[in-house]
Amino acid sequence: MEKQLALYDAFPIYGYERRSLIAKEKGCVTIPLKLKLPEVFTLDVSEYVQLNELFFNIIDILGPNTLLHKQDFFFEETYRPIKGRLQGDFLERANEFHFNERSFLRTQHYLYVSNVPKNYIRHSPKRSNSFLNKKRDFYMENVVPKEFVSTTVLADFESKVESVVALINASGLVTATVMDYDSLFFENGLYPKYFGLSSVNINLPDIDFSDNVIQVGNKKAQFFTVENLDQFTKEHLSTNEVYGKYSTKYNQFPVGNLFSIGFKIPHEHIINQYIFIPEQDKVMKQLRKKAKRFNQFSNGKKDDSNAIYADQIHAFNTDVLENHKEIVFYHLNILAFGDEHGQHRKLCNSVSSAFKKLKINVKENSIDRKNLFFGGVPGNSVGIPSDMYMPMSSDMAASLLYFEGEYKDATTSVDGLRLVNRTTGRPLSVSVYKLPEEEDWIFNRGMLVASGSGGGKSFYVNHYVASELRQGAEAVIMEDGNSYDKITEVFEGVVIEHDDERPFTFNPFQLDSYDVVIDANGKNRLTENKTINLVTLLKLITGDEKNVNTSLLSLEVKNTVFEILIAGYYERRWEEDKANFNFDSFFEYCKDHIVALVKAKGISREIFDSKVFLFLLEKYYKDGPRGKLLNHEDDRISRLSDEKIVYFKLGKLIDNELLFPITALMIMEIFSKKLSDRSKLSINKMMVVDEAWKALDRKELVDYFNSQSRMARKYGGQPIFISQKVSDFIASEVIKNAIVVNSHIKVFLDMRDFAKSFDKIQSVMGLGEKQKQLILSINKDLPEDRKLREVAFCWLDRVKVYGIETSLEEKCIYETNATESGKIIQLFKDNHKNWELTAKAYAYRSSKKPLKT
Structure with a gap:
């Protein structure tokens, strides 16, 4: 019959003093650290090198008789609907029910730094976890070994750990904090999680090691160990590995060397890694003795194994000495567990398969299960038997640490865009611009959305717009298709369509409270934004800038003349107390004053031809060919200032090089009015322009685009530009300078069509190598049991890929x-x-x- 112990007796930790855990076994003193690891898939090769150097240096700082135990929990969590989201619209409720009861893995990461007695590694394996055979009274008389009573020893150890914490936090990749008593021992602390093999502590279950298994409550667990160098079949170990599913000859995608035993194991598990740092002189001496014995038993032949082993030891010692490395002892194990006993073999096969991808022959270990379990208890890493360690250099041990953490985005937030973690399917509430603004990742909200044909850009934009609208945002949308009809109607917006029977008409000269300010003399004056809008309109109408021979001087003169005419027109109308502003009255004012103005300023005809100017304007006057376009504001358009969402369907107008830029300018002014509304400062104002690049490729619009970008940045607006023709973004300097540069958020969907030519896109878009790697990995490893598409967000130099997964109700509304x-x-x-x-x-x-x- 198996011996039974109360948890008090089976618990390997004697106490917690001065931020240190005191183990019952061999007087081991441990300082526990909680780590935050980099988010999975976000590291590039140079950062893996940096992490390797970080832990190489940590080993060097800590010195002999130190034991590092790195522990990574992968515990299952189940999604529960968020009350605030259930109170939302029918789409949001459907989304909550879609994810209800979904299970996914969550991670937590720890590093326990232990000071152990000298010669620990030489202790007999039979002495491991001997505290289990001792009575309570023993620990009343033998608390801590004599060497640890010395405050100098403990102070020196604490100082070294503080240096390690500072080094980790200075890396910019990993953060470390010393764990306090509550985070270790309280109800949902570290120890209840470990002994219950659960992220949530309900009641600590019984633990049974009988019948060659580990039974923790209703969970069956199995250890898998790597304890011998012969288990490695890989010839060379670098600082990182290449992930085959995301990699092509154009795109080598880096991951950590142990990536496959993390998120890719679809079961709950704990990764335990141990690095013991011995006294270097002693271990070097022992290795030399071992090599000498091998030589003594060799037969002198080339293929003699004893001679080969001796040569390997000499080469190892030489490498360590010449490259200033440390000799360490390393052990790796995984504790995998699950509720269903029928799934136990499937669990074991998953873990074994994950190790095979690493070219490691892992061992299912039942014999050492008790020592391995207690050696995994935080602060009791001395419980791992010494014969389960293998010698290696410190740089190799550093490369064999697990470095991939989970996404840090919130799960339970009511706000944020609903996306999923691409590795586990965990629902997330992603802050697309608020958090990036707070963290100074971006300095404006401008968004550029690109994809290949059929990449899902309109589906994403529908999903994003819906998310923003339910958080109080407003949107003006311009498009030539039918992608946003349903979302506009669902949110009770206005759809306005241009056609030949009822074309758009505007009155850009009409003023409202956003267009006028009172100067120091108490007189009316146009705002800068209104002035720029009207100057841009006149530039589009006259169109001289298409002439490549036009000099910079004549362009500046033209701008100045336009400003003078516009200001003079309004001054005259205000003096005459006339409020019926329109294009016709402006044309009449120009006809009466342009000749005198040009003559008074001494402007030559070559620089500015007033007759040509009036001729071009006349087309929009009264009974001219375009006389209705700028003299009467469409009733449909005059009522838009308070609408939550307005969708302009431009149809064939988008291909009209004359009319579309003018129409686009007038629609953008509606966006400007939303930006200027002081009551809307706290909400996001979106201007969505979908597939409108060709007609917007006009130099006359550059200044206006730039002014709109500045205004949007100042007043909380978000211009969003969308195209599946990525060449549009890179073909025009106008678009590049006015749009690409001013879009700090770049969103990419499936770009595999551009894999071979992505370098040019990368250069124009200002993307880094890691951003390229992640963008080209999109949709390369989609789950078989869930329907989703992936999307990459680039916030200036940062990047992350998510899954877009929605309910079928949402798909109905977003489908194009x-x-x-x-x-x-x-x-x-x-x-x-x-x-x-x-x-x-x-x-x-x-x-x-x-x-x-």
Whole structure:
């Protein structure tokens, strides 16, 4: 019958003093650190080198008789709907129910630094965890070995650990904090999690080591160990590995050497890694003795194994000495566990398969299960038997540490864009611009969205716009298709379509409270933004800048003349107390004053031709060919200032090089008015321009775009530019300077079509190598059991990839595929033109499994 122990007796830690854990076994004193590791997939090769150097230096700082135990928890968590989101619109509720009860892995990472007695590694394995056989009274008389009673020894140890913490935090990649009593021992502290093999402590379960297994409550656990160099079949170990599923000859994607035994094991597990630093002279002497014995038993032949082993030891010693390395002893194990006993073999196969990808023959270890379990208890790393360690150089040991952490985005936040972690499917609330602004990752919210054909850009933009609208944002959308009809109607916005029967008309000269300020003399004066808008309009109408022979001087003269005419027109109308501002009255004012102005200023005809100027303006005057365009504000447009979402469907107008830029300018002024509204300072104001690049490629618009970007940055606005023709972004200097440079958030969907030519895109977009690697990895390793697409967010020099996964109800509203949209429109008609009923009907129809015949 198995011996039974109370947890008090089986607990290997005697106490916690001065931030240190005191183990019952061999007087080991440990300072526990909690680590935050870099987010998975975000490191480049140079950063893996940096991490290797970091832990190489840590080993050097700590010195002999130090034991490092790095522990990584991968515990399962289940998603529960967020109350605040359940109170939202029907799309948000559907999203919560879509993710309800989803299980995923969460991680926590620790480093325990222990000061151990001399010659610890030479202790007999039979002495491991001997405290289990001792009575309580023994520890009342034998608390701490004599050497640790010395305050000098403990103070020196604490000083070294403080140096290690400072070094880790200075790296900019990993952070470390010393754990306090509560975080270790309280209800949801570290020890309850370990002994319960659970992220949430309900009640500590019984632990049973009988029958050659480990039973923790209703969980069955298994250890897998790497304890011998012969288990490595890999010839060379670098600072990182290449992840095959994301890599091509154009894109070598780096991951950590132990990446496969982290998130890629789809079961709960704990990674334990131990590095013992011995006294270097002693261990070197022992290795030389071992090499001498091998030589004594060799037969002198080339293939003699004893001679080979002796040569390997000499080469190892030489490398250590010449390259100023340390000799350390290393051990790696995984404790994997699961609730269902029927799944135990599947769990074991998953772990073994993960190690095979690392070219390591892992050992299923049941014999040492008790020592391995107690050696994994934080602060009791001395419980690992000495014969389970293998010697290696300190740089190799540093390369064999696990470095990939989980995404740091919030899971339970009501705000934020709902995306998922690409490795585990964990639902996230991603802060697209608020957190990046607070952390100084970006300095404006401008967003550029690019993808290949069919990459899902419109689906993403629908999802993002919906997320922002429910957080109080407002949006003005321009597009030539039908991608945003449904989202506009769901959020009770306004859809305005241009066609030949009812074309858009504007009155850009009409003023409102946003366009006028009172100067120091009490007189009316146009705002800078209104002046720039009207100057840009006149530049578009006259269009001289298409002439490549136009000098910079004549361009500046032209701008100045326009400003003088605009200011003079309004001064005259205000003096005459006339409020009916329009293009016709402006043209008449120009006709009366332009000749005198040009003559008075001595401007030559070659620099500015007033007759040509009036001729070009006349087309928009009264009965001219475009006389209606700028003299009357469309009733549909005049009521838009307070609308939450306005969608302009531009149709064939987008290909009209004359009319589209003018129309776009007028629509952008609506966005400007939203920016100027002081009551809307706290909300996000979006200007979404989808597939409008060709007509916007006008030098006349550069200054206006730049002024809009400055205004958006100042007043909390977000210009969003979208295109599947990535060449549009790189073909024009105008677009590059006015849009690409002013978009600090660059969003990429599937870009595999551009893999061979991505270098040019990378250069123009100002993307780093890691950003390129992640963008080209999109959709390369999608889960088989969930439907999603991936998206990369680049915040200036930062980058992260997420999954876009939505409910079927959301898919109904965001879907832009023509065939699928046709089915949805028919459902809409069948459901009394109610989008909530339509979305539910679509979800029901889509989720039904076809009958087997």
